[in-house]
Amino acid sequence: MSRSVDSGLVEIPDLGPAQALERVRDGARLVDVREAHERALGMAEGAIGIDRSALTAQPQVHLPDVGAEILLICQGGTRSRLAAQALAAQGYRNLASVLGGTSAWEAAGLPMVRTDIDDDFAERYSRHLRLPEVGLEGQRRLQQARVLLVGAGGLGSPAAFYLAAAGVGTLRLVDDDVVDRSNLQRQILHADDRIGMSKVASAAVAISALNPRTHLEAFHERITSANVERMLDAVDVVIDGGDNFPVRYLLNDACVKLGKPLVYGAVHRFEGQLSVFDAGRHRGQAPCYRCLFPEPPPPEAAPNCSEAGVLGVLPGVVGLLQATEAIKLVLGIGDSLAGRLLQFDALAMRFHQTRLAPDPDCVVCAPGKPFPGYIDYQQFCAAR
Numbered sequence: 209m210s211r212s213v214d215s216g217l218v219e220i221p222d223l224g225p226a227q228a229l230e231r232v233r234d235g236a237r238l239v240d241v242r243e244a245h246e247r248a249l250g251m252a253e254g255a256i257g258i259d260r261s262a263l264t265a266q267p268q269v270h271l272p273d274v275g276a277e278i279l280l281i282c283q284g285g286t287r288s289r290l291a292a293q294a295l296a297a298q299g300y301r302n303l304a305s306v307l308g309g310t311s312a313w314e315a316a317g318l319p320m321v322r323t324d325i326d327d328d329f330a331e332r333y334s335r336h337l338r339l340p341e342v343g344l345e346g347q348r349r350l351q352q353a354r355v356l357l358v359g360a361g362g363l364g365s366p367a368a369f370y371l372a373a374a375g376v377g378t379l380r381l382v383d384d385d386v387v388d389r390s391n392l393q394r395q396i397l398h399a400d401d402r403i404g405m406s407k408v409a410s411a412a413v414a415i416s417a418l419n420p421r422t423h424l425e426a427f428h429e430r431i432t433s434a435n436v437e438r439m440l441d442a443v444d445v446v447i448d449g450g451d452n453f454p455v456r457y458l459l460n461d462a463c464v465k466l467g468k469p470l471v472y473g474a475v476h477r478f479e480g481q482l483s484v485f486d487a488g489r490h491r492g493q494a495p496c497y498r499c500l501f502p503e504p505p506p507p508e509a510a511p512n513c514s515e516a517g518v519l520g521v522l523p524g525v526v527g528l529l530q531a532t533e534a535i536k537l538v539l540g541i542g543d544s545l546a547g548r549l550l551q552f553d554a555l556a557m558r559f560h561q562t563r564l565a566p567d568p569d570c571v572v573c574a575p576g577k578p579f580p581g582y583i584d585y586q587q588f589c590a591a592r
């Protein structure tokens with residue numbers, strides 16, 4: 209047993225995890241003072257969980273016998289010692305802190321008690337599970353979520369990778385294109401030996417290699433007014449990774465009609481922009497894309513990547529910001545970009561934010577206005 213001395217405080221003996229386990233088996237009380245979201249990942253066998261703040265505020269409520277042998281454990285050994293000092297100051301006489309905490313206990317292969325999550329889940333998402341804002345409940349929400357990603361290209365690639373890594377349970381990916389060598393400068397889902405393969409099949413290879421827990425629903429087709437509602441069915445969040453006007457207007461209109469949040473992103477040369485359009489769920493409060501741009505620009509004013517060129521990393525930046533917004537929307541945390549347009553200038557390395565207000569006369573999202581029906585977006589865009 210080693211003894212640690214903290215200035216001005218009572219000496220609290222440290223016990224190694226194996227010694228602690230022996231003492232517990234001999235009748236010592238083991239108290240895990242971590243917070244509930246941390247304990248949800250698993251506790252040392254025999255431990256009872258009491259948040260440190262609750263324990264030190266009213267120790268007698270939880271541990272009435274001040275003479276009993278009490279061992280305290282946290283994640284790494286610091287909080288347990290602080291808790292022990294607080295208890296010592298309140299008259300507890302037989303205290304010890306587990307050296308290295310639950311991390312050392314687990315590393316030593318000592319028995320753990322887990323909730324109903326499996327080891328793969330606990331280990332894979334451990335850095336999420338330690339965040340109170342995500343935790344076990346949030347991670348389960350991600351697991352149950354279905355995100356529609358339209359386009360497995362420059363924006364869709366980083367978004368799909370990170371959504372899968374983060375533990376989104378189902379990714380629905382729609383893209384009718386095949387992998388071309390010129391895509392590989394930015395579309396990191398794909399690889400040189402998959403040139404010629406459909407992008408959704410190539411994406412399935414990459415995603416399943418990264419996280420086999422993520423289920424991929426792959427549609428090798430173009431999204432049109434005929435299939436858009438089928439594609440949005442049972443989806444929690446829609447990410448527009450298409451970066452072209454017909455898809456953008458179609459997704460906007462469908463998301464307003466069906467009440468789905470749309471994470472919009474676009475890139476051009478060295479600049480990108482993104483927003484969240486959530487008018488379908490917040491009529492008259494949040495804008496839709498058409499509040500901003502009621503009609504598409506003329507085609508000559510709106511070249512796509514293949515015509516204008518794009519810095520390879522740029523869709524990476526914007527696609528990851530889209531993935532960030534999608535994850536926040538699923539978790540219901542933070543402030544979404546709804547009502548704000550975020551613009552990024554890679555050359556100047558600057559972000560600029562503009563407030564967006566809903567248009568009270570918007571043809572699609574104005575409150576009380578009936579849905580005008582889908583239009584032929586290809587022709588609508590080509591004609592302008």
Ligand SMILES: [Zn+2]
Binds near residue numbers: 495496572
């Ligand atoms: Zn609108």
